[in-house]
Amino acid sequence: MKTEPNEVHNKPKLVTVFGGTGFVGRAVVAALAKRGYRVRVAVRKPEIAYYMGPLGNVGQLQMVQANIRNRKSVDHVLQGSDHVVNLVGVLSESGKQRFNAVHVQGAKNVAEAAKAASINMTHVSSLAADINSPSAYARTKAQGEIAVLEAVPTAVILRPSIIFGHEDRFFNRFANMARFSPFLPVIGGGETKLQPVYVGDVAEAVARAVDGKLMPGGVYELGGPDVQTFRYWMEDMLRVIMRKRAIVSIPWWLASLQAKVLGLLPNPCLTSDQVKLLKSDNVVSEEAKKQGRTLEGMGIHPEAVDTILPAYLWRYRVAGQYTKTGFA
Template sequence: MNILVTGGSGFVGQEIVRELVSRGHAVWAGSREGAAVAGARGVPLDVTDPGSVLRAVAHSNPDAVIHLVGIIAEKGNQTFEAVHVQGTRHVLAAVPRGARYVHMSALGADPESGSGYSASKARAEALVRTSGLPYIIFRPSLIFGIGDDFFGRVLRELVRTAPIVPQIGDGSFPFRPVSVQDVARAFATAAESGTGVGETYALTGPEEYTFRELLQQELSAIGKKKPIVPVPLALMNLAVPLMNLLPSPPITRDQYAMLKEGNTAPNEPARTVFDLPMLRLPDQLPAIVANATE
């Protein structure tokens, strides 16, 4: 099969590309730079530019399109609306009518969410469902693996820089992180087989953790022992906007909103439907923090 992957040079994109290539597919990795990725051909693709999307699709002539492009924080004209909603609109308009379409959403996607990220993901899903394409939507939880941003950077910096570890509120917010390998397998299987067409699947891992337990896991992985100190939500509500005045805030307003909402769901039916190995966070975390860049 010819398969086009938008966002093919990203953390998740590279893993999906590798999985598809290992299965013998002809893969095009779409990115702004258009660079080759992990055995796939590169193709320039900017989802905010409909002409760029049309050219990438014409060049790759795909039997399936995997749309991954997303941002965690807004910057300049790279807004959630422009990238998640309008970008998805541009890709959907360009996909050949007979091609399968596999969409990366997010667990917690909800038009009423206090997170701009989650609300925009929900609006993008609505476009997918009315596109007329044979679609599959995946909603991953926090994705872990070597090179990830949350466990390899955000949480790592949170637990290693200060003599104490700040915990948001009572730390009870639940999460069910999923490995990038499980995510890649689900996307690749959906693209090549059409399994699950017309369905939306949560992608979560085998174990659920509270936010406090994630902090403890991260401390253990870096070999540190520090006190975890709860920070009242009232104080966090004042501190986060001030942090966002910094050029590179340790946590954005949107990330804070998502953390408070939690991020969990059962791993069925995706685990069975896509035959996922369900890799465990504690087994992977030491390698993730060891390979994190400063």
């Protein structure tokens, strides 16, 4: 059979990513592009997302308009896709971005659209996901997982702990606070255990799920190599930015009261739901470790916080990168 000169064979698979312009999303898109996939980034406002172009080769990334809360737009954007990744989530509610609308109905929309298109799915949830949690964030994350697996039983669920990296909203937030405040608040004595995971490791886990290297229908728990208390991580952050600050414990009752007031602000730094969330440890379970449903089980050696933190928190030092010794 005669072949047309410009006919393209073995076209790379197309992966559609919801939430691809966020902190985690950009790392995921870069990891997929590096593997040679074509990536369709589904966003509500594609006109402000073209800065992502350099993450891939010319024509490798495509920005399209879609709203995870609108099933028709989800169906439309999945046309021609070979796999779909859902990264969309909210830490606090505002406007139409409600926990149920995004974590449950949004995830259900993507999963049912994936089922209709006969493609597989990777869904990024949270290590906090718990159907019985007093936190609406944790409950809806768990409900979203159930909705996804009901529609696509072969979907891979990834549950990361607190994610850190150059643009995170955890270490950056408290490091910035330390620039102006003489103390840092920790709720309930800061005894909640956390297992921060590097954004690059999460992106690699997503890419391996898209590659088909993870167990169909598997629920993986992603955490870094170190489990420490909230207080410890604050002390570690202060050591990296070379600042001395008092760490003040806020009783649970007072934190709840403050959260009720702060939660009324447009972009609250603390909500009642977040206080409830902090009452539970955020670490990988022993069951997941035994069954190999972790980064290590995937063959990924997770980056330690102390390896990455100095690479981006230096900007919070008194003299930035030129600060060599001494504490402020």
